[in-house]
Amino acid sequence: MTNKVVVIFSGGMDSFTVLNRALKDGKEVFALSFDYGQRHVKELKCASKVCEQLNVNHKVIDISAINQLLAGSSLTDDIDIPEGHYEAENMKSTIVPNRNMILISLAVAYAVSVGATQVYYGAHSGDHAIYPDCRPEFVEKMNDVCQIANYEAVEIFSPYLNVSKTAILTDGLAMNLDYSNTWTCYNGREKACGKCGACEERLEAFRDNNAVDPIEYE
Incomplete structure (x- = not known):
């Protein structure tokens, strides 16, 4: 059985931990990142x-042309990024329509082309409240579809699906990971804002782990 896996790697702390978890599990990793016109392209x-740094095979794919079909999100349109926790109603403006189904579908195609049997995807329980495409039922149904969409079955594997961002960071710190080269903030400025839902949840995870976030904040 092949040891190859594709990791959807945004550059954020969750997917960074997933990438390192795959490496720790002895997988041959093909990292895949997407430019979909997000303002936090950093x-x-x-x-x-x-x-x-990790000497991992990496592709960055420009799919920003589809942005004209994904209107209405503050992550891609000229709409202010909301401040507050993910559980707040206003955070729904950060939903990019059908984003994860699109990204997973492309990652599965890449997996088939390189002979990988799994796509690692960094959804976690903290996303469940606001993002339908991060919920267990979505991941389970996508996994079902990706078993039959090609002659080669590909598993959608979300190692942290049912745990919090705090637990993800706990695992990452146990692996001695350096989070200084990750970016979570939804704003694409030089420093993280510290006020958007992504920043708030990240800072909360570091506080819960009695650790200091190594990136700079405004």
Whole structure:
């Protein structure tokens, strides 16, 4: 059985931990990042830097042309990024329509082409409240479809699906991971804002682990 896996790697702390978990599990990793027109494109620079350091095969695919079909999200349109926790109603503006189904579908195609049997995907329980495409039922149904979509079955594997961002960071710190080369903030500025839902959840995870976030905040 092949040891190859594709890891959807945004450059954020969750997918960074997933990438390292796959390596720790002895997998041959093919990292895949997407430029879909997100304003926090800085995360892609982090992804490239990490893969270069780890000597991991990495592709960054420009799919920003589809942005004209994905209107209405504050992550891709000229809409202010909301402040507050993910559980707040206003955070729904950060939903990019059908994003994860699109990204997973492309990752599965890549997996088939390189002979990988799994796609690692960093959904976690903290995303469940606001993002339908991070919930267990979505991942389970996508996994079912990806078993039959090609002659080669591909498993959608989310190692942290039912745990919190705090637990993801706990695992990462246990692996002695350096989170200075990750980007979580939804704003694409030089420093993280510390106020958007992504920043708040990240900072909460570091506090819960009695650790200091190594990136700079405004």
